Every structure is written in C-alpha cells, then in structure tokens.
Amino acid sequence: MLILTVSAIIRFKRRKAKKHDNAFDNMARGKCTIYDFPTLQEATGNFSEKHKLGEGGFGTVYKGNLPHGQEIAVKKLIEGSTGQGLDQIRNEVLLLAQLQHRNLVRLQGFCLHQNEMLLVYEYIKNGSLDNFLFVDSSRRNTLNWDEQYNIILGIAKGIMYLHEDSSVRIIHRDLKANNILLNDAMDPKIADFGLARLQIGGHTQTKTSRVVGTYGYMAPEYAIHGNVSPKIDIFSFGVLALEIVTKRRNCSFDDCDTDTVNLLTDVWTCWTKGAISEMIDQSLEGHSRIQALRCIHIGLLCVQSDPDDRPDIPSIIFMLNRNDMELQTPAQPAFFFGEDSNSASPPCQQGIYVYNRSEVICEEITKNGLTITDPYPR
C-alpha cells in the first residue's frame, strides 16, 4: 500500500515536471523561432565572406536577409566553444530568448544543424560602440554628449534588466564596448548576454575556474580568483562609462606598453589632483558638463577594488537620473598603475560630493552669498 502511494507520488511528480517542461517550451517557442539550416544558408549567401560581420570568441557572425526582407545576424558558434551538450544548449538558448528588453539585442531563434549551434539575433544597424569611440575616426566625432549620456543610461538599464528584472539573473561577465551595439536611433543594445552561461555550463556559480571575459574590463576578484557576482558587471560598466565620457580605451594588460598610462590611472590621477574636468570635452557647458563629470564620478565608484564598495545597478540608475543626489567619494580603482595616491588630497574634504541641478542654480546660490565648492574645478 505504502509502495503504491510512493509510486503514485513519483508518477504525479513526473507528470507535473513534464507539464512544466512543455509549458516552458511553449512559452519560449512563442518568442523563439527554430530556423532550418537551408533558410540560414540562403539568408547569409551560404555563410560567405561578403556576409561576414566579424569574428569573436564564440564564433563568426554573418549578416542575413530573410525572404520577407528582415535583416538578421547569425552567430555560428565554434564547435566545442560551449561547455555543454546540444540539449542543454538548446534549453539555455530557449531561456535566453525569453529575455527581452529595449537595451538588449534580441535573440530571435536558433538552428541546430548536425553538431553546430547557430544563434539568430536581430540585426543592429550601426554596429558596435567601439567603432564610435575609438576605432573609426570618421565616426568618433559624430557622437554628441546627449548620445553619449543616453548610451551610458541605456547600458545601465540593460544591466538592470539582466541583474534584477528578468526571470533569471544573468551576469554578463563580458561587458565591453564591442558588446554594445547601436541601433539607428543610437540606442545601445547589450549583445552576447548569457553566452558565458553557455560556455561554462549554465547555472549561477559564485566561483568559476573558467574565466570568460576581457582584460581591461574584468573586475580583479573575477580575473584573479574567478569570483562571480553582479559586481563584476558593475566594474565593467564603470570602465565603459569612463571610456564613453572620455572616448578613450582603457587598454588591457596585454596591449598596454609599460610607458602608457591606462585610462583608470589617468582618470584617478586627475581626480586626486582635483583636475577631473580635464578628462571631459572642454566645450561642454552647464547641465551637460555636470552630467559628464557625474558620469566620471559614478564610473570611478564602479571600478573600486572592493566589490562591496561598488554600487549596485539600481543605485547607479538612481545616481544617473538625479543630478542633485550626493555621491560617495570613490576609493582608488583596481588596476591603478601609478604612484600611491593615498597621500594626495582629494578634491573635496567632506568626503561626499554634492552636485547642483545645473550651473544656473549654482550661480543663484552664489548670488545669495553662499559659498559653493565646485567639486570639479576647471
């Protein structure tokens, strides 16, 4: 009798699990197309060189045109680039396809062909942010401050979705300028989210022996000890914010010659000298200038060595949206390759920097006889 009861429970549990699987599949399939290989072959001119957009750590990306004129980007994963079997990858991809946000590149579907996995994404017209910041000199000067700020805020919102608002928490692990794509309205879209999960075998791990990421953007605790937490994305976001404001690349260990000062070092040196405004575009005025300086300050908070000192993503969005909110004083960033700066006096003695909504308010207060300490003297 007891045995019957136990087996009934097992049967019930199995049926429930199967029902759950089907429900999950149906739900994911609604948002995820399973493409057949010939369709993708035709769309990409048989994966021709002409259609090739580039090559990254996970595989090669091709531009494709579907019969109804829809443009797609097809990422052909390198065989063996994932740490899982095809069934697991398929489940993982179905899960990723559910994640949709205006600041994420949409994963439209996939194709399993023999032992290959192909991921199909929406095609993002303007390509990656690194071209606009450092690579392509003709595009470099086309980004104005409002666009730069919109990109920083959009990336933060995309991270917010991945860390806090989506059905599964995704830690990107490889946020960098090449993984931020820009659409025709110059809105940023985070690419390659979830690929680290494919590579290391899914599931949230707090420690990994397989570090997936890019030097220059990697938090020290991740690069050195393999510790994984949302704060490693915050570190990369900080580097990105500094790069976007200054339009300078934070070179990594391997591409930095010893005489070159990297961006974090440069920004920190200016900060400790009270000359942080040297790091921004000198033509910025008023509200834009304050915003740019604030973005540098927030960037510095994100690249602090101790992950506990770094703000979380909701706080970052709050700080970005509220120009009058007080910001903490950042500690020296990780990977500071300079003289020990502890002796240098910070630009503001109170330890907390107060921003004003705009310089107009600043001037009004000055007229009223109050003394204002500009935390960022010119």
Ligand SMILES: Nc1ncnc2c1ncn2[C@@H]1O[C@H](COP(=O)(O)OP(=O)(O)OP(=O)(O)O)[C@@H](O)[C@H]1O
């Ligand atoms: N959805 C997309 N729409 C338009 N272009 C894309 C899309 N996805 C990738 N690309 C482009 O394809 C190229 C290769 O991308 P991929 O993500 O494979 O490499 P990466 O980002 O340069 O390197 P890594 O693998 O280290 O992240 C890049 O130039 C990228 O801008």
